[in-house]
Amino acid sequence: MANYLTAEMDAEVRQASSVQELEALIEAKGPFDIVLLDLIMPGMTPGLDAITRILELNQHNPILLLSGSASPGVVHEALDIGASGYIDKSQSARSLVNAINFVLAGEIYLPMSFRLNTARPSITDETGLTPKEIEVLRCLTNGMMNKEIAQSLGVSEVTIKMHVRSICAKLNVKNRTQAAMIGSQFLLV
Structure with missing residues (x-):
């Protein structure tokens, strides 16, 4: 993924294998334009407290969440905390680039295949x-x-x-x- 993003977006990509390593990287290198954060990355549990810490440490630059199977409740909780979107790992690499560009433009990204709670009322x-x-x-x-x-x-x-x-x-x-x-x-x- 890092090699693809580097080539496709002409971006400088840094990698971390845990939340603690990510926090240390931000402290050492300064804030990043965007952080792609895996929901099952070591250090993400319990809850989503790491999102708040990373947002503060990264000067509130956007966080795009990655996961293979996040529930709508978890994604909405993450958006409420301040995440800027969610992309499923099964989506194409091109979709990831689109999601990153969308989030960098100040928008919230949720993939088309992601279904929100069906118990919501309809627009009248x-x-x-x-x-x-x-x-x-x-x-x-x-x-x-x-x-x-x-x-x-x-x-x-x-x-x-x-x-x-x-x-x-x-x-x-x-x-x-x-x-x-x-x-x-x-x-x-």
């Missing part, structure tokens, strides 16, 4: 969202970028940008991240 007509806007919001909630949404829906990227602006206005939010958070509460992703 009070929002005024059209069926197409709900479809776009679902894609935002799944962590997709405008270009990916446009490709999956067969429309132009400009059209998606207009839908995102309209969604933000109708939900009374400032950006796509806030819209995605509302979408995660109300949509079956």
Whole structure:
């Protein structure tokens, strides 16, 4: 993974085999632009306290969580603590690059295959969202970028940008991240 990211993103990648080693690396090298944190990395238990420590130590730069089988509850708890996203280890290397770029752009990333709690209420007509806007919001909630949404829906990227602006206005939010958070509460992703 490190070699791929180094080549694909022209990035300097450092590796740590435990939370303690990661903390020492941050202290020695200074803050990193992003930390990819394995949920089963030694030092991650009990709970997710390591996320808070790493965020503080890394000057609140984003943390993208990696796991082969994280539950929605654990991921939501990690997002509440301050993580910027989650990617499943079974996803492609290209998806990892997309997730990193998405998180570095200030967004929250959750993969399309990741299903949130199905017991959530649905968006009512009070929002005024059209069926197409709900479809776009679902894609935002799944962590997709405008270009990916446009490709999956067969429309132009400009059209998606207009839908995102309209969604933000109708939900009374400032950006796509806030819209995605509302979408995660109300949509079956």
